[in-house]
Amino acid sequence: MSTINEERPADALRAHDAAARRDHEETRPLGGIAGWVDDRTGGTKGVSTLMKKVFPDHWSFMLGEIAMYSMIICLLTGVFLTFWFIPSMTQSPYDGSYVPLQGVMVSDAYRSTLDISFDIRGGLLIRQIHHWAALIFVVAVFCHMARVFFTGAFRKPREINWVFGTILSLLACIEGFAGYSLPDDLLSGTGIRAMNGFVQSIPVIGSYMAYFIFGGAFPGELIIPRLYSLHILLVPAALVGLFTAHILLVFLQKHTQYPGPGRTNNNVVGYPFMPVYIAKAGGFFFIVFGVIALISAVVSINPIWGYGPYDPSPITAGSQPDWYMGFADGALRLLPGFLEFVAFGFTFSMNIFPGSILLLPIMWTIIGIYPFVEKWVTGDDREHHLLDRPRNAPARTGIGVAGIVLYSVLFFAAGNDLMAIKLHLSINDITNTLRVLFFIGPPIAYWITKRICLSMQQYDRDKVLHGRETGTIWRHANGEFEEIHAPLTPRERWHLVQQEVQEPFVVTETTDAHGVANPVARKDQWRAKLSHFYFKDRVDPVTPAELEAAHHAHGPALATEPTETEAAETEASEPAIERH
Amino acid sequence: MTEHENGAPAQSTDLAHASSSGALTTRGALPERFENPGLPPHVYRAADVEPQAAKHAERQVATLFALSMVATLVFLVTYFAIPEESTFFFPGVGTINTLHVALGLSMGFSLFLIGIGAVHWAKTLMPDHEIVEERHLQRSTDEQRASAVNVVVEGGRSAQLDRRPLLKYTLGGALGLFALPFAFQLVGSLGPVTVGELKETIWDPEENDGKPIRLMRDPEMTPIKLSDVTQGSVFHVMPETLQKYLDEGRHVLEAKAKAAVILIRIDPDLIKVKKAKDWSVDGVVAYSKICTHVGCAVGLYEQTTHHLLCPCHQSTFDLTHDCAVIFGPAKRPLPQLKITVDDAGYLVAPEGFHEPVGPSFWERAR
Numbered sequence: 001m002s003t004i005n006e007e008r009p010a011d012a013l014r015a016h017d018a019a020a021r022r023d024h025e026e027t028r029p030l031g032g033i034a035g036w037v038d039d040r041t042g043g044t045k046g047v048s049t050l051m052k053k054v055f056p057d058h059w060s061f062m063l064g065e066i067a068m069y070s071m072i073i074c075l076l077t078g079v080f081l082t083f084w085f086i087p088s089m090t091q092s093p094y095d096g097s098y099v100p101l102q103g104v105m106v107s108d109a110y111r112s113t114l115d116i117s118f119d120i121r122g123g124l125l126i127r128q129i130h131h132w133a134a135l136i137f138v139v140a141v142f143c144h145m146a147r148v149f150f151t152g153a154f155r156k157p158r159e160i161n162w163v164f165g166t167i168l169s170l171l172a173c174i175e176g177f178a179g180y181s182l183p184d185d186l187l188s189g190t191g192i193r194a195m196n197g198f199v200q201s202i203p204v205i206g207s208y209m210a211y212f213i214f215g216g217a218f219p220g221e222l223i224i225p226r227l228y229s230l231h232i233l234l235v236p237a238a239l240v241g242l243f244t245a246h247i248l249l250v251f252l253q254k255h256t257q258y259p260g261p262g263r264t265n266n267n268v269v270g271y272p273f274m275p276v277y278i279a280k281a282g283g284f285f286f287i288v289f290g291v292i293a294l295i296s297a298v299v300s301i302n303p304i305w306g307y308g309p310y311d312p313s314p315i316t317a318g319s320q321p322d323w324y325m326g327f328a329d330g331a332l333r334l335l336p337g338f339l340e341f342v343a344f345g346f347t348f349s350m351n352i353f354p355g356s357i358l359l360l361p362i363m364w365t366i367i368g369i370y371p372f373v374e375k376w377v378t379g380d381d382r383e384h385h386l387l388d389r390p391r392n393a394p395a396r397t398g399i400g401v402a403g404i405v406l407y408s409v410l411f412f413a414a415g416n417d418l419m420a421i422k423l424h425l426s427i428n429d430i431t432n433t434l435r436v437l438f439f440i441g442p443p444i445a446y447w448i449t450k451r452i453c454l455s456m457q458q459y460d461r462d463k464v465l466h467g468r469e470t471g472t473i474w475r476h477a478n479g480e481f482e483e484i485h486a487p488l489t490p491r492e493r494w495h496l497v498q499q500e501v502q503e504p505f506v507v508t509e510t511t512d513a514h515g516v517a518n519p520v521a522r523k524d525q526w527r528a529k530l531s532h533f534y535f536k537d538r539v540d541p542v543t544p545a546e547l548e549a550a551h552h553a554h555g556p557a558l559a560t561e562p563t564e565t566e567a568a569e570t571e572a573s574e575p576a577i578e579r580h
Numbered sequence: 581m582t583e584h585e586n587g588a589p590a591q592s593t594d595l596a597h598a599s600s601s602g603a604l605t606t607r608g609a610l611p612e613r614f615e616n617p618g619l620p621p622h623v624y625r626a627a628d629v630e631p632q633a634a635k636h637a638e639r640q641v642a643t644l645f646a647l648s649m650v651a652t653l654v655f656l657v658t659y660f661a662i663p664e665e666s667t668f669f670f671p672g673v674g675t676i677n678t679l680h681v682a683l684g685l686s687m688g689f690s691l692f693l694i695g696i697g698a699v700h701w702a703k704t705l706m707p708d709h710e711i712v713e714e715r716h717l718q719r720s721t722d723e724q725r726a727s728a729v730n731v732v733v734e735g736g737r738s739a740q741l742d743r744r745p746l747l748k749y750t751l752g753g754a755l756g757l758f759a760l761p762f763a764f765q766l767v768g769s770l771g772p773v774t775v776g777e778l779k780e781t782i783w784d785p786e787e788n789d790g791k792p793i794r795l796m797r798d799p800e801m802t803p804i805k806l807s808d809v810t811q812g813s814v815f816h817v818m819p820e821t822l823q824k825y826l827d828e829g830r831h832v833l834e835a836k837a838k839a840a841v842i843l844i845r846i847d848p849d850l851i852k853v854k855k856a857k858d859w860s861v862d863g864v865v866a867y868s869k870i871c872t873h874v875g876c877a878v879g880l881y882e883q884t885t886h887h888l889l890c891p892c893h894q895s896t897f898d899l900t901h902d903c904a905v906i907f908g909p910a911k912r913p914l915p916q917l918k919i920t921v922d923d924a925g926y927l928v929a930p931e932g933f934h935e936p937v938g939p940s941f942w943e944r945a946r
Contacts (some may be wrong), residue, residue: 347944
């Protein structure tokens, strides 16, 4: 107790202050606000790891970034729009500044959208940015999804993130549909009218569902407020939540990378977050935002004043939904009417129900479970951090292209009327052709894609074995001409020989020692069949032995392989700057 | 092999790789596969080695940022300077709102130039040495897993979950049921369940005290004389009874959504179906305009072929065959509205529709 100052006991309470202040001085590097926050959270530990985080570089990794940024742009501009938009279907005569509609009965939703477009300075720009960003968001999501699929980035350990992404893409479409329905204009109202018909087509509960959703008879006065709460609260919350989980998993699992010299399944080669990716990714946000603003400035989207307010009686020719709902609309156009039937007095609308209600969940379920199917077929339980070149996975690439063709058939079917008008064709012929293509298009696409992949692999093999064409022609003494092929450097070659090739499984034992059929074997036979489908046709990468043999065939003069140093020199000689 | 004798083999049958191509005769010291040659040597950029180039890059980046500031200023000036109604003509496009385009372009460039500047900075001046970071297996170690399981199991045990099943089951029951009130509130209160309305329209004479209902022009709401309907002309029609809704200003769209009718005059000899002819007047026929597919307005009439086309999904109805579907996804013909002429010479509907209009629903045929 000797440290206590007898005369001023209260000073003892502050005895540690000086020490604390001294400590603070010593940790000067983290002063100011950062120090204040760290004193209370200890957040600095994470920050330095985060800042040093390495990301690999590739243009195709920016597709997901575009999706992320356009989503953020939608959130920002969406908040602006909520300040003026009135989600109400109460009707009154329009008295705003757009002359052609003055005196027309319009809903509050439509009127406030007109006000945003005509009476609020810069309001139209914000509305256009919001709509364009939404369209670009969905495009980017699908492109990102295709990149992940074709490069096999969904493999272990990233299956969860694939499923998250699948749900995100579905939410993006729903969010878009709810959003473009809000202005209550003739075009989107027709879309809601069709949605009402879709819901009614659900067996047993359809009529009740329609009355639940619309709060009574169509259109009622509740659908816009309900879509509004979905559009600005429920779906965005789900989108942002899942997106956060999506990006956290990317951080946790580290980004995949394309194969290349020095890159292995056990490392990440790239640049650190601070400063390179802060600048590149942060800068890219501004680029995306800027480009969307420029598009919005010069290309008009959804000019609702031209459509007029919603009224069930009039209609515009060429009624199409926003592009991402096109495939479902196309499915409805292709389904023939005879699929509807009446049994036991009940109506089964099989010309509507499958295309409008079932298609989305079925499609997204197939997409979502694909990684698990492929894993079951390959039986591969390893972690994969190196991406596949699409040509090196011919069956997967074929399946992906077949899926895209299927989607495209439905998508183009949604424009059958426009095609008929612009191309002067019969709409019946177009529709019937697309109906046939729906069935034969995907298998043909699969077959062609797989063949293209295999021949590209074959080409890679040739390039490794015989080198690249130099364009130099030699004339031999006997008059024979020959083009000189330059052998690849080890690094150039590595791109073409690094892949693993899986071979199909064969079931070795279908019966046990006593000749009794093995029940497990039946499952395995299925698996073997699928494995055969995936890996029956394959091109093995060149082995050193094969390259050696090819060199012997060519003769020694052309076969001298550049040594590592020579290769380095040729690679470095192009920019011609060396420093050591 | 003892498991096999039991008839229930514990493990999966052997899956083996088919014999690989066999080309792997290792000759001499050659490895079976090529080896990863490692990272290529670093190539320095101009700005890394020449101060002149670095200075140049710095100036470029600074210029881009400065231009962005200029664009922002342009936005601010534009916002106050240009009146909302000002427009200009752009060849090939048409009349354009000046304020919107000026604001959009200036905002776009102010953002875009920041982005381009930052990326250019990163590409020219920021370090571009590739960094190699090691990966580790995603899974936790066995000990960590075991300890996690242990914590959970121990926690449950310390809460006496295993010793007091009564608590376990009552908690399970309560948690299993608590959502029901919420579900009931939502489902029970979302909308009135008066789906019988789907079969009714305001063309029903009961809506008009049992009297025939006049056909009115939409949206003018004026009655139509038979003589007004010339050969080949098309009228968009609403019932007289809609006026009541318009006056009250309530449920107008709900009434219109089922009542919309299209009225067309064709050559009476072209009408092939007896019922259709009986329900028409001198070749003037009235059909529900609500598509039997998903309910869009069947608004396109092709005069030469006498086809009605729905612009939503291209269902095509043949007017000469009682609006039977001849193409597209709809199944049922458009319901016909029986019309006659009243004493004053106006077209009227004496009976209303004989079947539900619009898209199919489960109870439709009941």
